[in-house]
Amino acid sequence: MTPKGSPAPARRFFLRPARSGFLVGAFGDAALAAGIGAVLFVPILGLVLDRTGVTPHLERAAAAVALLFAGRLAVALAVRTGAWARLTEGAQRAGAPLWTGWSRGWRALAGRPRTGAALALAALAVFPFSPFANGYLLHVLSLTFIYILLAMGLNIVVGLAGLLDLGFVAFYAVGAYGYALLAQHAGVSFWLAIPLTAAIAACAGFLLGFPVLRMHGDYLAIVTLGFGEIVRMLLVNLTGITGGPNGLATPRPTLFGLAFTASPPAGTRAFHEAFGLEFSPSHRSVFLYLAILAFMLGAVWVFQRLKHMPIGRAWEALKENEVAARATGIDPTVTKLAAFMLGASFAGVGGVCFAGLEGFVNPSSFTFIESAMILAMVVLGGMGSVAGVILAAVGITVLPEVFREFGSYRMLVFGLAMVCIMVWRPEGLLRVARRSLERSSDAA
């Protein structure tokens, strides 16, 4: 809406600057907020339904209202004294990098992404052999890598091509169940399943992409959402093929035929036998961790290459302005289908890794909330950005684990965090500077 070249409009947060007297105004704002809070909190928090009627728990509502009053008063005072403006200066300036407020050391590292990435990679590769590692941590990290892989796939569809896909979990499910079914009916091993399910998922991507080619924006969103739900419902209901709500078991990956079990099936050797080690369940965890790490790195590398290839440029052109892109000779059909198919194949690989990690698949792992979380990773990280999406994926996967102490408050805090981060930095954590020949005054 603002013409190119003019400075981005100063973002007005929802707090108005001082109009009336200083303290009175602040107290007035806080009182208004508390009043509305009372209307909201007293019924739901304060009156709990039970068999016979309602039980008053008004102290909970009172506590919530008091908290709201105090918080709003603090913010109102901060706004009026100018402290708020100073604190949010970095976020207010469009294009300010995330690390403006950090210390010099971290900023130096953040400014040199390659060194940082190399260090992180080395740390991750060595981690399983360090004394800090245990089964739980390795499992969480392996899951994180799978989510990074998925986020890279969605980053192609949403971040680069701008196609709002809310049903990405369907391809994830196709990958996981594809491996399960191939192993069950054709005895396909993990390593062979990776390229096969990538191809199968790509076909699913084609099936989704074809009807939605002419749709835009929110129509596309609801159709992809529907596709995700359809796949999930088929998985639940086709009990004969998919095992229904119980799911299917999947075999674990092997290293060139060496199984990671204590007693291998007849005719095969076990890993610990071949290398003369004592059997330990950690061998499999470490092997899976390293294998998934390798796949994740492969996915990140492929994404980086795709972004800079002509197809990546074509996607970004389509995202910006489809008519102009068509005018320059880009075929929207092929380009969009390519986005769907490539993104789906990433998800398929992720699904196989997940199935190999968990040892079984069932429909409860492939709900809409998974799609929403992966989408959140892409948007929070900055659409099209690699480092940002990796950061966001790590944050979103690791945060609920860290919050396990909160117990049942986990998802509430998670939702609040999502809202707060989007309000604070709507463009994502790391903005993607587009490579162009001209220097633009603002990085919009």
Next chain:
Amino acid sequence: MILLAQQLINGLILGSVYGLIAIGYTMVYGIVGMINFAHGEIYMISAYLFAIFFALCGAFGVDSLPAALLATLVLTVAVTGAYGWAVERIAYRPLRQSSKLAPLISAIGMSLVLQNYVQLAQGAREQGMRSLFDGVLRFGSETDFFQITHIQLLIVAAAFSAMAALTFLIQHTRLGRACRATQQDRVMAGLLGIDTDRIVSLVFVIGASMAAVAGILITLNFGSFNFFIGFVAGVKAFTAAVLGGIGSLPGAMLGGIVLGLSESLFAGFVKTDYKDVFAFGLLVAVLVFRPTGLLGRPEVEKI
């Protein structure tokens, strides 16, 4: 034949409810261009609020049923409207200037917050409310009949009168004209002196009120609800809004009814398990042949 009639009635009821919720989606989309993912949770909250306020009326000794119902209705719609207003203020207004996706993620986060807030505050179990009206109209013979209960008649009547009232508001009042103007061109409306922030808040409140009516009717009809009904109803209602043409008010109602009827007929005559699959399949089919929905206006893209 009897089965067909019964399924048609069920479908009409279901469709009216979908339509009421879809109105919220379509109005918000029309005016700010975003999908309000938290709308389904607003509907869920209204069901809880209805039960809570009704129990409160009982506790205060309000004996006459119509008085209690009226008071509960007013309170529920008011507080649900407050929730709708608050959600807009907190999660969407700061993101007015940003891309399409930022408010979407914020909406998904808000939906999570509301679901878990109600789950933590009220407990995760299924809640129930006793049936208030027991009357039923039966057609057909003693053994082979189809019926429509008084509550179901009330649902259809309430849904259509709410629709009529809203249409009157939008088409024939100054406030409605301001809403339409803001929907057409927000910047221009602001330049002409319309307080667009207030209009947007009003639209959210109206949408929430419609969802509140839906929540009340559903609670009266089925008597049971839990904290998760918002998600399923939300997706279905959004489907209905898109089916009818998003941004169009009569389209939302039409889409709701079409969806409700087709779902009910499919469940009755083919297979209940796959009725949701059929609903989405129908949506895809409609969008392939009419990309802007049944009553949607084709978007004219100025180059």
